[in-house]
Amino acid sequence: AQTVTQSQPEMSVQEAETVTLSCTYDTSESNYYLFWYKQPPSRQMILVIRQEAYKQQNATENRFSVNFQKAAKSFSLKISDSQLGDTAMYFCAFGGSNYKLTFGKGTLLTVNP
Amino acid sequence: DAGVTQSPTHLIKTRGQHVTLRCSPISGHKSVSWYQQVLGQGPQFIFQYYEKEERGRGNFPDRFSARQFPNYSSELNVNALLLGDSALYLCASSLEGLYSNQPQHFGDGTRLSIL
Numbered sequence: 001a002q003t004v005t006q007s008q009p010e011m012s013v014q015e016a017e018t019v020t021l022s023c024t025y026d027t028s029e030s031n032y033y034l035f036w037y038k039q040p041p042s043r044q045m046i047l048v049i050r051q052e053a054y055k056q057q058n059a060t061e062n063r064f065s066v067n068f069q070k071a072a073k074s075f076s077l078k079i080s081d082s083q084l085g086d087t088a089m090y091f092c093a094f095g096g097s098n099y100k101l102t103f104g105k106g107t108l109l110t111v112n113p
Numbered sequence: 114d115a116g117v118t119q120s121p122t123h124l125i126k127t128r129g130q131h132v133t134l135r136c137s138p139i140s141g142h143k144s145v146s147w148y149q150q151v152l153g154q155g156p157q158f159i160f161q162y163y164e165k166e167e168r169g170r171g172n173f174p175d176r177f178s179a180r181q182f183p184n185y186s187s188e189l190n191v192n193a194l195l196l197g198d199s200a201l202y203l204c205a206s207s208l209e210g211l212y213s214n215q216p217q218h219f220g221d222g223t224r225l226s227i228l
Contacts, residue, residue, distance in 0.1 A: 004155075035216065045156070045203060045219035091155050099169035100146070101205075101217060103155030 002027045002094050006104035013082045014112050020067075021077045021107050023092030033095040034068065034075045039106075040088040048090070051075065082111045115140070117206050117220035125226045126194050134189040134223045138206030144168075145187040146217060147179055148203040156203055162187055163209065191225075199227045 003026045013019035025034070036048040051059045051068050058066050063083075067076045079086055092104040118137045126132050138145050144163040148156035158171040162181035176192045185206075191198055201224050205217035 037219075042221070043201060044221045045205075047216050047218070050216055093155075099161045099163075100158035100171060101148075101156070102158070105153075105155050 002029075002096055002102045004092055004094050004102050004104040006090075006092055006107050008107045009105070010108045010110070012110040012112055013079075015082055015084060017082055018078060018080045019082055019109065021079075021090050021092075021109065023075045023077070023104060025073050025075065025092070025094050027073070027094065027096060029096045031097070034066075035093040035095065035101070036064070036066070036075075036077045037091045037093060037103075038086075038088045039091065045091070049077065079109075084111050084113060087111045117204055117218055119202075119204050119220040119223050121223060122221070123224045123226075125228060127228050128194055128196060130194050131190065131192050132194060132225060134191075134202050134204075134225070136187045136189070136204030136206075136220060138185050138187070138204075139218055142206035142208055142218075143185055144207045144209055145181055145185065146205045146207075147187070147189045148205065149173070150201040150203055150222070152200070159189070194227050196227050198225065200225060 005024045032053045034051045038046045038048050049061045049064050063080045065078045089106045091106045093101045095101050120135045146161040147159040150156040160179045161169040165181045179189045181187045201222045203222045205219045207217045
């Protein structure tokens with residue numbers, strides 16, 4: 001069974017600064033997808049970024065980028081130029097061959113003015 | 114285009130009762146998944162349906178059941194409600210199953226409280 005670990009329950013960052021959220025996972029599969037989802041207080045889960053395991057190039061989406069280390073089973077999220085609207089719970093998720101997403105426990109990110 | 118819609122938004126039930134939660138996927142999406150999110154935790158997978166057939170089931174008791182209709186909407190049913198069933202229930206849709214290039218899009222969820 002896959003497991004996803006987010007070791008930082010809470011983090012804070014000043015507006016305009018850069019922050020990195022950590023995620024590690026465990027799997028025996030070779031083909032899979034990794035995701036970062038954002039859940040603001042409004043509670044809708046919003047896809048931030050995704051990475052296919054077979055792609056060596058790290059995914060980027062505007063201010064969001066990942067550092068995918070397949071051998072180390074690490075998938076961190078970097079948020080550049082943090083904005084107040086980035087304040088939310090961030091979940092790392094694993095998607096493999098069994099049609100489900102396995103989520104970590106989340107990291108509460110607070111962006112301070 | 115409308116996103117994933119779930120109803121009701123909030124629901125209060127008592128122990129032993131039955132509940133039905135509803136989900137309409139994004140137009141054109143054929144796969145629907147259900148997740149339970151207990152306060153302070155990440156979502157836990159309950160079911161996935163694709164083309165009206167169950168493709169996956171999480172580690173939940175038989176009190177939980179679901180189905181998908183010809184228009185790809187879905188219902189989640191929970192019988193004999195327990196206090197521990199209190200949670201946010203999330204529905205997600207995708208064009209196909211997860212093992213494709215299509216991500217899952219989530220609705221706002223149904224907040225279920227058991228008294």
